[in-house]
Amino acid sequence: MQTHMTTTPFGRRPVTLAMMASQVAANAMPEGASVQKWHVFKSIREAKDMIGATDRSLAILNALLSFHRDMELSAKGELVVWPSNEQLMARANGMPATTLRRHLAVLVDCGLIIRRDSPNGKRFARKGRGGQIEQAYGFDLSPIVARAGEFAELAETVQTEKRAYKAARERLTLLRRDIVKMIDAGIEEGVAGNWGKMTRTYQGIIGRLPRTAPRQLIEDICEDLDLLWIEIRDALESFTKTQNPDANESHSGRHIQNSNPDSISESKNGSGNKQEAGGNAAENDNLHSLPKRELPLGIVLDACGNWRELAKDGEIHNWRDFLAAAEVARPMLGVSPSAWREACDALGERQAAITLAAIYQRADQINSAGGYLRSLTDRARDGKFSAWPMVMALLRAKLDTQKAAAQTPGGSPDDGDGDNREGRLEVSEALLRSLRRPKS
Template structure:
């Protein structure tokens, strides 16, 4: 129902007051002073929230002759009735709440996927423009940078209800333009590379999307048994951005290589990580940093405090090598937070 925080807190406290009496109606009778003490709200805010809950039909007032809320007891001291609020409407509509929650979760998942796609395109675009500026500063990037600035201004925070129509297509188009500009600059404006280094059989298929199995997991690389694909999937749901099933460590490596660009991390950062901590841990570090970035952005209204995920990835790699961070421990903690 998108209740504001104050009425929601008051309703929660009213529900918590129910004493599980075996009556036909679910009656509670807390005083305003009690609710003020429990919620920290003012008396005025309590009264205003109660009025809103009544107007919405979530609670029904049961007024006493003197307007106070209290329990009615028999001669033996047993509570047999009460004057206060009837919470039966909330319970009676539990089927409706369940259906609405399912619909809201489905809508949230759709919106999350849309925002994830926008984020991937934005990072790839920024990386391409940055690489263009670094390696080919003589190339005019003004149009790309202006379009990037305009698209950022049009892109709402993740806390907003939905991604505007056509925004994903516009981000995909800008990403393609930026990457094509970098490719053209590297090829000297021609359609082909200056030197053809492909010595493989021409009958071998070209992999345009995901790496086959990425780099092989080296037999000399010792990996903690706790660093299982199952743990990584449970701790880092952002791995769904990879778009391919993750069944073993080779798939984890492929996902890490593919998602590395989403961090804005240079290829040299990946090469350094592989050299320093091994292929598997390098891939897990990519996935872990990406999940940290996504979680922080979701918690802070779409703005993550991690301003440079690529640099964070490099720093994490060095801390893992130095033994200051254990990826298995970090993933277990992340999974615990997600399940709590």
């Protein structure tokens, strides 16, 4: 004997239109519909955020499905289970009763189950004389059968979104790696280009990326990085095409900015202007004894210690950071974009940045940094300027200051040990001999 099928919950719990809609959907399931309950549960678990379910509510749904004896849920079979709260709590790993009731309500609100409450709210089943179930009160699992196709589609949508998110993250990682390494290559190879500006642009784009970002934001950042990547790649490819493949310079990894095959003639610096970044003729002649290679970053930072204050977090780890600091120093010193561009064209961006760092180190002694940089740029075009003398002059001044401090009462001796060595300038013996050459 089948009695009335209740549609409203027991007690003070109200009925909502959403609950009625779930019941309508459950009653409209195709005749003979049958699903494997754990397959559907897997789809529900993957699409839980779109459905509105929680981890706790799914733990309860898992327990409810375990009370159904068959592996399949069929429209022709009995889809109501009637476990007590104690039984549900045991199968839900000891979940508290208050938490159990709250998350049962979540399952009802999500349309995953329907309450079939008895007149007194108890859960039980009434059997006929033959042992078959005539009436059951508890939780109806029919929405799982009726909406199985919907849950499968939602799960596929979630998987598609996960794949798209993973692809976006991979593209972001590859673009970041390529851009950083190509900028480093351009700087190390001496390729003409505004590498400092490119570095600042890259840092600005990456600065928009939070710790956890949605896929749309990642894709937008990738589009901006892709444009920067194209610009950097074109600069490197253009430089590669202009090189003579038979030239020895292609093996040394250095680009000669000056048309003079011997690079900047160091002998001309001694006969040029007698005053260069605070140095004199003897300092310019000192170029003859210096190694004919690029200035090491460590020596530049020793000579231009104030440059670190322009870097992010006050640290400069490589030439990329050094050039990024130049983009900060230029407007601070009042150097116009055109003057900076001309300096980069004449000296190369790295040498121009070193020159700017030396100017910044002595900013209190220079009236017009922009005019001074233009003057040095003009000399560089004639092959009469190199950044070496400027850096060496600053190093010599630093050594002289340390020597004077050591000779004063209370000063640290040159051969002191322990903490007295902290903050002292350390250079090679060859460089010290070069710096200490008697001035003529």
